[in-house]
Amino acid sequence: MIEIAIVGAGMAGLTCAQQLHQAGYDVVVFDKSRGVGGRMATRRAQGTWADHGLRYFEDSPEGDLTALLSLLRDRGLIHPWTDHVQELGPDGQLRPSRDRHPRYVAALGINSVAKFLATGLTLHREHRVSAIAPTPAGQWHLTFAPPTPDVQAPDPVLAKILVLAIPAAQALDLLAPVPQIPGESLAALEAVTFDPCMTVMAGYRPHPTLENLDWQAIALPQDPLLSWISLESSKRSLPAAPVLVLHSSPSFAAENFDAPNLTEAAHALLQRAASVLQISYWQQPDWLQVHRWRYAIPQQSHHDRALAATQPAPWICGGDWCGGEGLSSAYRSGFAMAHQVNQWLEGRPLKGEQAWMDLVSEKL
Ligand SMILES: Cc1cc2nc3c(=O)[nH]c(=O)nc-3n(C[C@H](O)[C@H](O)[C@H](O)COP(=O)(O)OP(=O)(O)OC[C@H]3O[C@@H](n4cnc5c(N)ncnc54)[C@H](O)[C@@H]3O)c2cc1C
Structure with a gap:
């Protein structure tokens, strides 16, 4: 089982992932595309x-x-x-x-910067999360779509905490079918355009x-x-x-x-x-x-830097649509999500922006 599954390897997901990974948590990032960076494309x-x-x-x-x-x-x-x-x-x-x-x-x-921000992370590309479901033990069960019709879908995974660092409408697609998600969370996601x-x-x-x-x-x-x-x-x-x-x-x-x-x-x-x-x-x-x-x-953002709940199991979502509208909002939201996840877990010291200084650049 994964401790923290992060869906989305854009600025928000990568920022969140580096904070938690460098604090020593077990973090795995999934992205549907062939690369990393999302809209840093x-x-x-x-x-x-x-x-x-x-x-x-x-x-x-x-x-x-x-x-x-x-x-x-x-x-x-x-x-x-x-x-x-x-x-x-x-x-x-x-x-x-x-x-x-x-x-x-x-x-x-610009995408070369995203590759740098992803340095050292465990990251699975071509992993589109198609459904999420809580298990009776309070974990998340993530199912993936096949990347192309002629290829088998990646195996499902279990995660303790779910981070959705994706646009609000895409988060809504995943969260809405889960009956225990609070109605006000779904309404907040629906309000984002x-x-x-x-x-x-x-x-x-x-x-x-x-x-x-x-x-x-x-x-x-x-x-x-x-x-x-x-x-x-x-x-x-x-x-x-x-x-x-x-x-x-x-x-x-x-x-x-x-x-x-x-x-x-x-x-x-x-x-x-x-x-x-x-x-x-x-x-x-x-x-x-x-x-x-x-x-x-x-166009219409959520007022806070992230949206989270612990029902039916801990989940949080964020991105540029949280508290603003551009790259800097995605960045701040990434830190906010990491902070909340860390609080749910062990409250370890997070590195903040020092995390980037500690990255050793890989060949791009
Ligand atoms: C044309 C254009 C111009 C822009 N110009 C500017 C600008 O000048 N200044 C500025 O500040 N901002 C600009 N932006 C916005 C900026 O790029 C974004 O605010 C920022 O990159 C968003 O980062 P994010 O992490 O929130 O989301 P994203 O970068 O969208 O990352 C989300 C990731 O989630 C993945 N994903 C989604 N659903 C799933 C799923 N079900 N399973 C797995 N993976 C999934 C996607 O593949 C993507 O990689 C522009 C955007 C565009 C498109």
């Missing part, structure tokens, strides 16, 4: 990298990520990208954003109109189609060729999420980007990839 495409989830690292106004970002910089895992994001105004004009704080990126893509996002990654052959590009990113807070355009290749020191990453607006993603032809939707976004950038060649990518995020950014 990077695609390897055509010899380069494109961050198709989290755009960059930045500190929160409260300084939640100051220590972590400073450590990642010292380890050479991230470097400053830009403090100069432009903004498309309602008049269609680009102007410098008033928000001039530093943004950091990773040479090998997320905005979806469609991400387009597009690579280009060198072209005279794409030479000497001197911008990094554009925020489009009021655009009906796009919310973000980044010159992804400006994150890399030796960009082979220009790469764009586009994030759709929430309304565009909602309308087109289940569209039968995603390429058509992607081209609508490229067309809009080309019009904003006033270079029609951006409509002619050499390669194109699309990713859909059903749960991209919390």
Whole structure:
């Protein structure tokens, strides 16, 4: 039997896992995807990298990520990208954003940071938890779905404590069928909402109109189609060729999420980007990839940093949707979940942010 099963290897799950693992508990992390990091996601495409989830690292106004970002910089895992994001105004004009704080990126893509945060953990990829059930002895029985239809499902496991570090709606899917879960917990999960996002990654052959590009990113807070355009290749020191990453607006993603032809939707976004950038060649990518995020950014968050109960057996859930809406909320929620789990167990000293300093970087 596992002492602590953590479902979800995003920022919240990894933060929680490192605290408890380094305190000496028996921790096992399960994630449904082939990698780690959740929305700290990077695609390897055509010899380069494109961050198709989290755009960059930045500190929160409260300084939640100051220590972590400073450590990642010292380890050479991230470097400053830009403090100069432009903004498309309602008049269609680009102007410098008033928000001039530093943004950091990773040479090998944002996901390389998640791999570092996962160092030393026992982590099972391609393990989608499909059902949870309490046992008569007060443990959790976790069942997994087969990663692909032609492969057998991983064996079920038993755990003393269950941590769900996943978006609220996905936690609700697992918790709602368990009759003993308190009704107010389910209501709190139901109240959380997320905005979806469609991400387009597009690579280009060198072209005279794409030479000497001197911008990094554009925020489009009021655009009906796009919310973000980044010159992804400006994150890399030796960009082979220009790469764009586009994030759709929430309304565009909602309308087109289940569209039968995603390429058509992607081209609508490229067309809009080309019009904003006033270079029609951006409509002619050499390669194109699309990713859909059903749960991209919390819209309506839970007020607290985690949601927990001991009925029918101890469980806790959290993530960016707890007490905020971005990476720093996921980070704080990870610590809060670890603190609660530690209280249920032996109340050992937790390392806090020192845990990251003690990680020995593995080959990425
Ligand atoms: C396009 C986009 C842009 C963003 N830009 C920014 C930004 O600029 N600034 C910012 O602060 N934040 C941004 N965010 C949000 C930020 O990425 C998230 O807040 C943060 O990464 C969430 O971490 P998390 O651990 O809460 O959840 P996640 O990263 O979603 O991790 C949850 C993990 O759980 C796994 N999982 C889910 N269900 C199961 C299951 N049943 N079994 C097993 N595993 C499961 C998933 O595979 C995933 O790995 C952006 C997100 C997106 C998508």
